[in-house]
Amino acid sequence: MDHKPMRNTYLPYGRQWIDNDDIEAVVNVLKSDYLTTGPAVSKFEQEIANYVGAKYAVSFSNGTAALHGACFAAGISIGDEVITTPITFAASANCVLYLGGKPIFVDIDPKTYNINPKEIEKQITNKTKAIIPVDFTGQPVDLEEIYAIAKKYGLVVIEDAAHALGAKYKGKKVGSISDMTMFSFHPVKHITSGEGGMITTNNKEYYEKMLQFRSHGITRDPNKMIENHGPWYYEMQFLGFNYRLTDIQAALGTSQLKKIDQFIELRKKYAEMYNAAFATIPQITIPYQHAEAESSWHLYIIRLNQDLLKAKRKEIVEHLLSMNIGVNVHYIPVYLLPYYQQLGFQKGLCPQAEALYEEIITLPLFPKMSELDVSDVIQAVKKIVSYYSI
Missing domain, CATH: 3.40.640.10 (Type I PLP-dependent aspartate aminotransferase-like (Major domain))
Structure with a gap:
């Protein structure tokens, strides 16, 4: 690629x-x-x-x-x-x-x-x-x-x-x-x-x-x-x-x-742009929004729900970074960190959390982004998902 x-x-x-x-x-x-x-x-x-x-x-x-x-x-x-x-x-x-x-x-x-x-x-x-x-x-x-x-x-x-x-x-x-x-x-x-x-x-x-x-x-x-x-x-x-x-x-x-409401509105706007772009892509799960909770959208996380994509998550992240799209992963389950392993915590403790960690990617989301920035992220993600889904 x-x-x-x-x-x-x-x-x-x-x-x-x-x-x-x-x-x-x-x-x-x-x-x-x-x-x-x-x-x-x-x-x-x-x-x-x-x-x-x-x-x-x-x-x-x-x-x-x-x-x-x-x-x-x-x-x-x-x-x-x-x-x-x-x-x-x-x-x-x-x-x-x-x-x-x-x-x-x-x-x-x-x-x-x-x-x-x-x-x-x-x-x-x-x-x-x-x-x-x-x-x-x-x-x-x-x-x-x-x-x-x-x-x-x-x-x-x-x-x-x-x-x-x-x-x-x-x-x-x-x-x-x-x-x-x-x-x-x-x-x-x-x-x-x-x-x-x-x-x-x-x-x-x-x-x-x-x-x-x-x-x-x-x-x-x-x-x-x-x-x-x-x-x-x-x-x-x-x-x-x-x-x-x-x-x-x-x-x-x-x-x-003094600017918090403006900042949150921009975060919501960009999250909605992501949702609209990714909702129809079957290989991706967009964030769930609880009916009784109103998120302030600190992070926007997509979840890879195709086995081939999950297996290539590291390569996908590396490719996005090479395209100047600063993705990340949040978070490594705390008890899998070396210090917590030394305390006696073991893998398998929380299966849902461990599965999530293997399948998620955090996309850029912050108020000072522009709509063009969001479009760049969407274009890059679609391109990579398409490539790895072949």
């Missing part, structure tokens, strides 16, 4: 969109009295809380740190078990290990690719402390069914919504429903602060624990201190971490948030 690039420039699977307003917001902070954690951080937290409809929001240096803080607030400790999905980035499970807990991987729904609620209850033991469902690609999990299980067994739900800022479940925005919800502001996400994460919650106790956790376990609140030596005094009351966001990052995030 011809390896000639289809495009003169490389099209990544994701990319940030920074404009002059974003740059001005950051410059204003650079000229101010605060560079680290100051008023811009508080403003960003309030804006995110208002946007999703939550009472509280706590920012962190990144999404992984945010999950760590949420697990701490939930009281996860040595020996506790936490149920999650293998189709996610490693952080969704690593955050449990950080506190001495054990992630329990539950297989996915073969239609939505999200954790299968029907499989969750089978894995609950007297050690189970929480569930970390992941809104994979931006499509919310079935929160109603998951919450019914959580309520029955007294479990905390920490929703990993790194992909799902702006998504809705039964008309309510993700971030206002779960006990705690994590958002990521990495550059490929819906909005960016460079690096950054946020937990939203309606629980004041969780909120206060996370504030202290992200700052070394230190408090300056006289009402919480054991002693008080004077206005300079502070107490480190437990072993926390330095997980704070900076005002520089928060200013960028706040500026980006």
Whole structure:
């Protein structure tokens, strides 16, 4: 097959969109009295809380740190078990290990690719402390069914919504429903602060624990201190971490948030273009859209459903990359990673997740793409599928 690039420039699977307003917001902070954690951080937290409809929001240096803080607030400790999905980035499970807990991987729904609620209850033991469902690609999990299980067994739900800022479940925005919800502001996400994460919650106790956790376990609140030596005094009351966001990052995030609706509309538009182009190609399965969930389309994933194509997935990816189409694969099931294999997890644990991994390709999807970019991707995919289907 011809390896000639289809495009003169490389099209990544994701990319940030920074404009002059974003740059001005950051410059204003650079000229101010605060560079680290100051008023811009508080403003960003309030804006995110208002946007999703939550009472509280706590920012962190990144999404992984945010999950760590949420697990701490939930009281996860040595020996506790936490149920999650293998189709996610490693952080969704690593955050449990950080506190001495054990992630329990539950297989996915073969239609939505999200954790299968029907499989969750089978894995609950007297050690189970929480569930970390992941809104994979931006499509919310079935929160109603998951919450019914959580309520029955007294479990905390920490929703990993790194992909799902702006998504809705039964008309309510993700971030206002779960006990705690994590958002990521990495550059490929819906909005960016460079690096950054946020937990939203309606629980004041969780909120206060996370504030202290992200700052070394230190408090300056006289009402919480054991002693008080004077206005300079502070107490480190437990072993926390330095997980704070900076005002520089928060200013960028706040500026980006003003454009979130525009960004999501463009993502939806391009996803619809892909759907229209690929829906009639029998060798490809397009993403399933749950009737009660409104995706914010972080990722667009096609699934190869012909044996010949599945066998040639690596070559297909390589050919697309050679054409300057920046495809990727999300994700390797977490428990197949070498570190998790060393912990005793074995292949075959989640058959649906493993089958999915072997058959999917992530196509470029981000707001700063043009319709011509989308057309280039469609043309390249059709060409390759046609070639390998012969």
